[in-house]
Every structure is written in structure tokens, then in C-alpha cells.
Amino acid sequence: MLKIKNLHASIDGNDILRGINLEVKPGEVHAIMGPNGSGKSTLSAVIAGREDYEITEGSIEFAGEDIMELSPEERSHMGLFLSFQYPVEIPGVSVTNFLKTAINESRKGRGQEPMPAKDMLKKMREVMAVLEMDKSFMSRSINEGFSGGEKKRNEIFQMAMLEPKLAILDETDSGLDIDALRIVSNGVNKLRSEKNAFIVITHYQRLLDYIVPDFVHVLHKGKIIKSGGKELALELESKGYDWLKQEATV
Amino acid sequence: MDILEKVTNSDYKYGFYTNIESDKAPVGLNEDIIRFISAKKEEPEWMLEWRLDAFRNWLKMTEPEWAHVKYTKPNYQDICYYSAPKPKKTIDSLDEVDPELLKTFEKLGISIDEQKRLSGVAVDIVVDSVSVKTTFREKLAEMGIIFCSISDAVREYPELVKKYLGTVVPKSDNFFAALNSAVFTDGSFCYIPKGVRCPMELSTYFRINESGTGQFERTLVIADEGSYVSYLEGCTAPMRDENQLHAAVVELVALDNAEIKYSTVQNWYPGDKEGKGGVFNFVTKRGICERNAKISWTQVETGSAVTWKYPSCILKGDNSIGEFYSVAVTNNYQQADTGTKMIHLGRNTKSTIISKGICAGKSEGSYRGLVKIGPRAQNARNFSQCDSLLMGDACGSHTFPYIEIKNKTAKVEHEATTSKIGEDQLFYCNQRGIPTEEAIALIVNGYCKDVLNQLPMEFAVEAQKLLEVSLEGSVG
Secondary structure (H helix, E strand, C coil), X not given: CEEEEEEEEEEXXXXXXXXXXXXXXCCCEEEEECCCCCCHHHHHHHHHCCCCCEEEEEEEEECCEECCCCCHHHHHHCCEEEECCXXXXXXXXXXXXXXXXXXXXXXXXXXXXXXXXXXXXXXXXHHHHHCCCCHHHHHCEECCCCCHHHHHXXXXXXXXXXXXXXXXXXXXXXXXXXXXXXXXXXXXXXXXCCCCEEEEEECCCHHHHHXXXXXXXXXXXXXXXXXXXXXXXXXHHHHCCHHHHHHHHC | XXXXXXXXXXXCCCCCCCCCCEEECCECCCHHHHHHHHHHCCCCHHHHHHHHHHHHHHHCCCCCCCCCCCCCCCCCCCCECCEEECCCCCCCXXXXXXXXXXXXXXXXXXXXXXXXXXXXXXXXXXXXXXXXXXCCHHHHHCCCCEEEEHHHHHHHCHHHHHHHCCCCCCCCCCHHHHHHHHHCCECEEEEECCCCECCCEEEEEEECCCCCECECEEEEEEECCCCEEEEEEEEECCCCCCEEEECCEEEEEXXXXXXXXXXXXXXXXXCCCCCCCEEEEEEEEXXXXXXXXXXXXXXXXXXXXXXXXXXXXXXXXXXXXEEEEEEEEECCCCEEEEEXXXXXXXXXXXXXXXXXXXXXXXXXXXXXXXXXXCCCCCCCEEEEEEEEEECCCCCEEEEEEEEEECCCCCEEXXXXXXXXXXXXXXXHHHHCCCCHHHHHHHHHHHHCHHHHCCXXXXXXXXXXXXXXXXXXXXXX
């Protein structure tokens, strides 16, 4: 589904990613861990197509297509979703209006008819029930005055509505208390299937207790320095990152 | 910052010219021209005297220069002050209206037929200087509501006109108001009798057609005690290279317990992408509130090359309320200096000002507002919020708030913000599948929501579209 080969990317002349190789297949959940500044968020932004970054080397393939020349919205229409670490506020635009626009623009991009309002509302209600969200959410301005937890829940809500093939969750656990973490993880787990895949970016093992990954990768200085199964996350939790950093520099 | 820097490509959608033989006055301005206009309109002697008095005042006045706008002053002797589509005969029904003119209305998207009847809008259409047809006049007359052109009102309801004309905006109020008082050619007149709630939105469409004509409409709305009216005004103009002058005066009178809601969607030709042509919109709008009365001004301004406009409320009566909701969009080389004046004279008077400026291209947008609390205005309250949204970094936004307080019990609040449509917001929308153009429309509409919500439903949709059209291509 996603094939990243020898990816190098920089911003304002600073190299952030220095040769990433990653392959994600349908049905898989990959966790990417690593200390602050290791390039985790850059990786997600580059995959989503943020223009601030310059790709200097390597390739990104998604759903069998080279997506490096595609705009962020075209990537989104193909089924790529990024849950933001810091979702932005858009004053005066309600969650419902925003989602309606997003869903129908995506459908338009794929040559489909707009979704009937009735179906959309029905689906919104179902997803909101899973995420234990209050109805008042729908009419609030998107992310404006939302608590950290509400923002993240709103991201997962949108993800569930847009039904992406590949979702990248960028530090979705930060700012969540333990109850919210359980609810959000539950929402993600319900969406897991043989057809879609997830990349979960996190600092902590905690989230991975709920969303159990098939693979864990450790990112350091723009490179994946170690990959393993879910037990690698546990090892990191007890030992920290330092032993790996030393290994990497040796 | 790349995508925010690209300049607009949008073209003015309403640029077309209707070929109707018109009845024009000779170019220039002197007492004879005023006599010509007055005679053309078959006005009574007092009206002519009023005009001449205004003209003599105007001669002594100078064009104001305090606004934050730059333009070449019009040569007032180069303008044609009267241009009427030549009527074939007196018009009684729409069937008799020039088909060319009806086509113009069609292009403008105004249907004067069953559609509007169903949606309950009465329309008074002013093409250049003469009101062609007022629909619904008879139906409204049954309730005692008078809705007609100001020229008809001068002839048919001289007592009302004489009593109120120039009482809110005196004929020597300012340079442009004096000019208008001398040469105004048409406009709307509306009177709502005591205790009557006008059952439909009253609407006027203005349009400048002839080249080199100025449009000087005069609107007078009187809401008698305990009455209510909602009035809509929309404006467009064909594309022209030279600048066209538009200097209107609107006077609102809300007597005790009356309410007037006045909404404007202004889309005069803004000039081309290089800043050539466009309408100079120098307008004086003011309302007076007697006891417990309320006046709301709502405006969505997307057009004109230069705008100079401050819809104001004189809160004379105790407990009266004034409101001003405004969205002003400038793009390319447009300049707007707009805002409001809230003059609190009575006790417990309240005013609210919500102003949303949007600047794109190389345009300049300014909010200029005065809140004045008189010595007798115990417990006066004002809340002002002035926000500006910038698109790109070649435009400028300015806020000039003036506050004069002469009563210690007053409470006046002023909030101002300036923001940019952020790359973060755009990327967020893009990531969710929303292309940049649509994302901007979404963000702008959200930003203007507080104002758009004040517009009548039908108008709000139109205003929303207009915002999208005027900002089309301003990024990406």
C-alpha cells in the first residue's frame, strides 16, 4: 500500500529525513517511535504532501502510484489521511459543514456523486456514538475552544467518516487522559480491517497497549535505526532510547 | 508563502451593457441642469428650491480628504447628471417594460415575476436614474405601506417627503450629501404606517448603465410608531474604463418602538486587475432612532474601486438600539474606507458594531468608526469588534476607532484582531480533500458568519456566492 524508498527530505536547507525505507501492507499497523526531533512529524507531513518540505532523494508510492508530484488533496482523495498532532482552528466553520465539504470534495475528486445529506447524518451519528461524542459537537466551530482531548477525538471522527485506506496518526495520544485514550483507541480498532492500514506515531508505549501494532520502528536522526514486533515497544519503555542511539552511532 | 502571493484572476461577472436609447442631460453642473432635472421629474417648486439651496451650499464646500484612500478626484463638470431610459409610454405592467431592460434584469439574476412573488420580495429597480417598476406596490398599499420611487413620492406624498427629507442627513451635511441633495435623480421611498409589520422584504436593485453618468439615488425609509420593515439593497454596474461616480444618500427614520433592518449587498464594478476603471462609491447613510426604536445596518461590500461609506445611527430616543454588521472585501487595487458612527444621545441606548474586513491582492481596507456618548446618555452601552483578514502580504488593513464619551456611566468595549489565512489552515483543509480555492471560501464564510447570519436567508446565499466570486483566484 505504501512504499517509501531511501527518502531524504529537508526544510530551509536542513536535512530532516536521511534515507527512510518503509513498506506498509493492507491490514497492517506500524508504530513509529523515537525521541523528540527524530523526524517523526516530518515524515507524516512529507507523506501527506506538505509543500514546505523538499524531497531531495528517494520515492514514495501509495496504492501503486508515485505520489510525489500530487497535491495534498489528491493524495487525500486516494485514501490517505493524516490525524494532526496540532489540529488547527477554523472559526465559524462548523464540524458538520467542514466534514460535508471534505466528504463531497473527496467524492468529487474520485468522480462520485455527493453523499446524500440523510446518509451523511446517519453515519455521523453512528461514529459519534462509538467515540462517545456529544451531539453539540456537530455545530461547534472546528477545533475552536476544543480541549486537547476533543481535538484528537475530532480527528478520529473525521477519519472514521472519510474511511481512508491509510491513516497516519501523529501523536494522537498526546493530550489525552486515560479514558479518552481508551475511547479513541477503541474507535481506531473498530476501523481496522484487512483492507486498510495505519501508521501510529507516538512517544510512548502506552497507546500501543490499546492499538496493538504489527511492527514497531525506531526513528533517530531521520533514519529508522531499528525495527521489530510489538515487544520492541516494551523494551523501549523499560530501557529508553539511549542504548539504541549508541548502537546506531557505533 | 508561495500560494498566498499569487494574484487574482477573477473577472467581473456583471459587466455587460444594455443598449437602450436614453434621455440624457447635457454634461456639467449648474443651476440650469438642476432645473432641467427637476422639470424632467415634474417636481413641485419647493423641491426645486431645496435642490438649489443644496447646490449653493455645495459650491462652498470642498471634497473631503481625510479618508485612507487615494484617487483622482472626479471633475464634477464632466459628469452627466441625468440619464433615463427613454420610456415609450407610462409603464403600468411588466409587459410594457423594454425587453432589453428585462434581459438586463435576467442577467443580474433578478426575476420580477412569480418567483419573487413566491419568495415574498418586492423590488424597486433603479436603472441609472429612474425607477422603472415597483412590484407589489398595490398589494402593500392595502396595508397602508407606501413603497415607490422617491420621484413618485415627491409628487404623490409631498407632505411626508417634506416632513422627513433631509432631517437625518441635512442637505449640507457633507460634500457628497450636498451634491446628492442638489442632483438626486431617483431612489426609493418607503413608509410603514403605525403598528404595521411589513410582511415581505422590500428590495431595490441599483445599476449604473450609461457611461459617464453618476448615480445619485436618494432613499428615504420611514417606519412609523411600532412598525417593522426589512429593506434590501443590491447594486451592480457594467464594466467601464473610466471611473463612475456614485454618491447616494439613505435616510432612515425609526419612530417610537419601530424597527428598521437595512441590508446591502454592494457589488459595483471594482475596476480591472490593474486598477483601471471602477465605481467611486461615496455614500452617506444614516438613521435616527426615537424611543425604543432599533435600526440595524448589515452590509456586504465586495465592489467599487473606492468606497467611502459609514452607515450610522443616531440613538436619540431612550432605550434605542443601533447595530452595524459589515463585511468589506477588497481585492486587486480596490480601496475601502468604511465603518459606522453610533451617536448615543438617549438614556440606556445600546449599540453593537461587528466589522469584518477581508483584504487581498494590493488592496487597502480600513475600518473607521465613531462611538459618541452624549452627556445625557446615562448607561449607554457599546460593543465593537473589528476584525481583519489578510490574504497575501501586498494588501493593507487599518483600523481607526474614535471614541468620545461625555457621560461617566457609559460602557464602551472595543476588540480588534488581524489575522491571515494561515498555511496551516489551508494544509489542514487540503489534507481532508478540500482544494485550496474551496478551502478559502470555507474559511472566509466562517469568518463572516456573524454578519452573514444577519442577512435574510435568500440574500445570505447570494452574498456568500459573491464573496467566493470576488476572492476567486486570489490565492493558489
